[in-house]
Each structure stands twice: as C-alpha cells, then as structure tokens.
Amino acid sequence: MSIRVGFFSVNNYLDKTSFSGALYYMYQALAKQDVTITNLGTPQKPFLGLNIIKKVKKLLKNNIINTSKNLSDDDNYQDFITIVHKQLEKNNCDLIFAPIASKELSFLKSNLPIIFLSDATPELIKNSYQIYKNEKEYSLACETELMAISKAQTLIYTSQWAADSAVSNFNADPNKIKIVCLGANLDFTPPVSQIYEKLNSSKLRLLFIGGNWKRKGGDIVLETFNSLIRFGIDVELVIVGAIPTNAVNDSRIVTIPFLNKNKPSDYKKYVNLFRQSHFLISPTRADCSPLVFSEANAYGVPAITTNIGGIPDLIKEGINGYTLPLSASGDKYAQLILDIFNDQKTYKLLIESSRKEYETRLNWDVWAQQIHSIMAQSIDKVK
CATH class of the missing domain: 3.40.50.2000 (Glycogen Phosphorylase B;)
Structure with missing residues (x-):
C-alpha cells in the first residue's frame, strides 16, 4: 500500500548528528518503504560550515551575542508551524508522522491522522533526567504532551516503560498504543x-x-x-x-x-x-x-x-x-x-x-516495516 507521509519535526532530520541521528535514520528507512515523504518544516542536509553555525546558534542561545530580533521559543515554533501549514496545503498527505514532536504538535492544526512517536514522557524525564529548571517548565511540558497524545490517532513508544507512563500519567488510550524498538544508526550492515x-x-x-x-x-x-x-x-x-x-x-x-x-x-x-x-x-x-x-x-x-x-x-x-x-x-x-x-x-x-x-529486531528496516504497517492501519481507520 503506497502511503503519502508528512514527516513532521522541528529538528533537522536530514542530519545524522541531530537528535542522536534517530530522526535521520527513521527518515531514510521509511523512504525505502512504499512511502512518498513530504518534508515538513525546513530540514537541510549538513555541509562543512554546519558546525560553525551550530556554535553561533549556541552563543546566541546563551545571549553571548546581542541580536536585534529576540524571538521567544513559542514564536519560533509558530514560525515553523506557519511553514508546515502552507506545505500541507500544497501537498497531499495521507497522514502525519511526528517523531519526538510533542511541542510541535501542540501548535499544529490538521485533520489528517497523526502518528506520534516517543521514547519517554515528561514524567519519566523529570524523574530520570532532572532537566526541567522549575515546576512551571515541567507543567508546560506536561500540557504539550497531553495535547500531542490527544491529537494523535496512534501512539508509538519505544518501550513498555514509556507506554505505561503515557497511560498512567497522561491518560493515553492503551488501544492507541504500539511498541516498536528503534534501529541502529549505521549506514550499512557489517558482514x-x-x-x-x-x-x-x-x-x-x-x-x-x-x-x-x-x-x-x-x-x-x-x-x-x-x-x-x-x-x-x-x-x-x-x-x-x-x-x-x-x-x-x-x-x-x-x-x-x-x-x-x-x-x-x-x-x-x-x-x-x-x-x-x-x-x-x-x-x-x-x-x-x-x-x-x-x-x-x-x-x-x-x-x-x-x-x-x-x-x-x-x-x-x-x-x-x-x-x-x-x-x-x-x-x-x-x-x-x-x-x-x-x-x-x-x-x-x-x-x-x-x-x-x-x-x-533492532534494525531500521524491521522498524520501518512495522511503522508502514501501522500507518496503513491508521489510514484504514479513517476510510
């Protein structure tokens, strides 16, 4: 079954170094299936000057360099979503695939079936990683997670641990959940x-x-x-x-x-x-x-x-x-x-x-085959 997929992420999923390379290899693996991918957002293939740009962006983030235009985090996401909405108007997609994209989903307005993939929830991250600066930041993360889960027709988690938290902490419907392990970020399988x-x-x-x-x-x-x-x-x-x-x-x-x-x-x-x-x-x-x-x-x-x-x-x-x-x-x-x-x-x-x-079990081809099957089921549900 040929499926038209909008690949949805604010991260650069054409770069192996972005988000540990997971999004890059997801994209490449899906492209080998019976899938036509529409790139949503502004992903760019890396080039030699990318590391310099990343360093400059880090300096900007840390306010070491003054800029004339200071955008809030929400402003940046809204700009991203404006681009995505225009892309969805121009391209026919059967569904939206949103890996690790709860924040983006909270801004998205679409009637297309959404498949949301994640490896954790804010509750697990708070307890395990302790990265939230304060309770307000954690509460905002929980709000966006709830919105993402409610908008998604299908929820894919990489472990039972993450799936259990989605159900117990964020009221996810167990019937919407699939568990699929990720692959190995390798360009080829060694002999x-x-x-x-x-x-x-x-x-x-x-x-x-x-x-x-x-x-x-x-x-x-x-x-x-x-x-x-x-x-x-x-x-x-x-x-x-x-x-x-x-x-x-x-x-x-x-x-x-x-x-x-x-x-x-x-x-x-x-x-x-x-x-x-x-x-x-x-x-x-x-x-x-x-x-x-x-x-x-x-x-x-x-x-x-x-x-x-x-x-x-x-x-x-x-x-x-x-x-x-x-x-x-x-x-x-x-x-x-x-x-x-x-x-x-x-x-x-x-x-x-x-x-x-x-x-x-643990390679991207197996992962993509499972995801393609889930996508086909999602489309069948709305027919």
Missing part, C-alpha cells in the same frame, strides 16, 4: 565475518559511548576498568563522546571526545571501534531507549548495562547483553564481564545471539 574478528585478540577491549559522563555512569566504568586491572586482566578502555570528570592518566584508556558521523573518516573510526571491542559497557544512571545498544549488537558486541528505563525492552538477558541493578558497583560489572570473557564458548554464542537480535 557477519567482522563480528568474529574480536576473538583474535586476547586483550579485553571495553567500549563506552555517551555524551554525559555522569548520567551515563562514567565513574562506574572507571571502577570496572580498575577492578579488571586488579584481577590481572590485560584490558583496554575506549571512551567516546565524553571526557572523564576526574583526570585519567593511563595509556590503556583512550578518550575520543567527539566523532561526527557526517564525516566519512569519523564514521569509519566509529564503526571500527565496534569491530575491535568485546563489550559495550554502559552503567547508565538514567536512559530511555539507547540506540548504541543496537549499533553494538550489529557487530556482535553485547551490552553490559543497567536495568532501568526502556533498556529491558532492548536487552534480553544472556542473549544480547546483561543488565545489572542501579546499585551495582564496578566490581560487579568487572566480575560479570570476566565470567563471560573467560568462557570463550559462551562468549562466542553471545556474539552470535547479539547479532541475531540486531538482524531480527
């Missing part, structure tokens, strides 16, 4: 032969990826590393996306503060880290549905993480990784990793089952 390369190395290689060192459990990662050293293990730790809060002076720890997936050289470096690593370690303190687990699984890398948020929907115990309680220490992580790594037969099976989870 199966690559997932076994890591077995040729006797050195234990751990990989940590995350922008927020504290929230992602960075200190526990270092505890785990030090515990393995005390156990006499030849180990290497690669840290990507963050800089440890405490100075680290150890040649066995490699820190890569930032990799831009829009740059071919950085992207190649990023995926090669998965090829070389035995475990992805992520003792995160708060998370929704981390995409990095799917990326690791594509390379047969199991994730060792915490049993919080939407993670239990992604990680199946002993299949594509393991989860530990939030209270687990670095010693606990080290012992679990060591027990698995020392049993090469068990570890090889874990590599294979991790890859299978990616192939059958």
Whole structure:
C-alpha cells in the first residue's frame, strides 16, 4: 500500500548528528518503504560550515551575542508551524508522522491522522533526567504532551516503560498504543565475518559511548576498568563522546571526545571501534531507549548495562547483553564481564545471539516495516 507521509519535526532530520541521528535514520528507512515523504518544516542536509553555525546558534542561545530580533521559543515554533501549514496545503498527505514532536504538535492544526512517536514522557524525564529548571517548565511540558497524545490517532513508544507512563500519567488510550524498538544508526550492515574478528585478540577491549559522563555512569566504568586491572586482566578502555570528570592518566584508556558521523573518516573510526571491542559497557544512571545498544549488537558486541528505563525492552538477558541493578558497583560489572570473557564458548554464542537480535529486531528496516504497517492501519481507520 503506497502511503503519502508528512514527516513532521522541528529538528533537522536530514542530519545524522541531530537528535542522536534517530530522526535521520527513521527518515531514510521509511523512504525505502512504499512511502512518498513530504518534508515538513525546513530540514537541510549538513555541509562543512554546519558546525560553525551550530556554535553561533549556541552563543546566541546563551545571549553571548546581542541580536536585534529576540524571538521567544513559542514564536519560533509558530514560525515553523506557519511553514508546515502552507506545505500541507500544497501537498497531499495521507497522514502525519511526528517523531519526538510533542511541542510541535501542540501548535499544529490538521485533520489528517497523526502518528506520534516517543521514547519517554515528561514524567519519566523529570524523574530520570532532572532537566526541567522549575515546576512551571515541567507543567508546560506536561500540557504539550497531553495535547500531542490527544491529537494523535496512534501512539508509538519505544518501550513498555514509556507506554505505561503515557497511560498512567497522561491518560493515553492503551488501544492507541504500539511498541516498536528503534534501529541502529549505521549506514550499512557489517558482514557477519567482522563480528568474529574480536576473538583474535586476547586483550579485553571495553567500549563506552555517551555524551554525559555522569548520567551515563562514567565513574562506574572507571571502577570496572580498575577492578579488571586488579584481577590481572590485560584490558583496554575506549571512551567516546565524553571526557572523564576526574583526570585519567593511563595509556590503556583512550578518550575520543567527539566523532561526527557526517564525516566519512569519523564514521569509519566509529564503526571500527565496534569491530575491535568485546563489550559495550554502559552503567547508565538514567536512559530511555539507547540506540548504541543496537549499533553494538550489529557487530556482535553485547551490552553490559543497567536495568532501568526502556533498556529491558532492548536487552534480553544472556542473549544480547546483561543488565545489572542501579546499585551495582564496578566490581560487579568487572566480575560479570570476566565470567563471560573467560568462557570463550559462551562468549562466542553471545556474539552470535547479539547479532541475531540486531538482524531480527533492532534494525531500521524491521522498524520501518512495522511503522508502514501501522500507518496503513491508521489510514484504514479513517476510510
């Protein structure tokens, strides 16, 4: 069934670095289905000067540079919606797909069926991330969430954790809800032969990826590393996306503060880290549905993480990784990793089952097929 979809987001969904790349890969995956996409808003493909522009925008946001035109947040969204309304008038769409777009939806006026996708709710974000500056900001977020949920014909959540909150905290109709896991932000699926390369190395290689060192459990990662050293293990730790809060002076720890997936050289470096690593370690303190687990699984890398948020929907115990309680220490992580790594037969099976989870469940093609089916059902409901 061919479907005409309006892709709706204020974020730049043509940029791999925007919103962790999730919107970019959603867009690309949907485009491979029997779908005609209308770009709503003003998405732009990135170019070499993009990082400079982003830095300038950050300065503007922080009021370091004075500007003659000071728009409120609502003004910016209203400008965006004005553009979208004109685009919808000119283009025939069967429905609107709105991923991570509750604020945008609160401004939208349309009679088209709306599919709203999210990985959390303001209630979960408040409790887990603690990003709201005050109660007023949180209340406004709740209001926009309620409006988005009420406007949407279908609600897609990336985990049962998020779906349960939508029902209990925002009165979402359970019959409107679907749960669909996200994919891996990779441009291609690595050949199966690559997932076994890591077995040729006797050195234990751990990989940590995350922008927020504290929230992602960075200190526990270092505890785990030090515990393995005390156990006499030849180990290497690669840290990507963050800089440890405490100075680290150890040649066995490699820190890569930032990799831009829009740059071919950085992207190649990023995926090669998965090829070389035995475990992805992520003792995160708060998370929704981390995409990095799917990326690791594509390379047969199991994730060792915490049993919080939407993670239990992604990680199946002993299949594509393991989860530990939030209270687990670095010693606990080290012992679990060591027990698995020392049993090469068990570890090889874990590599294979991790890859299978990616192939059958945690890739964007599977995601897009499920979304296309949901879209077709949504259109049938209004006929």
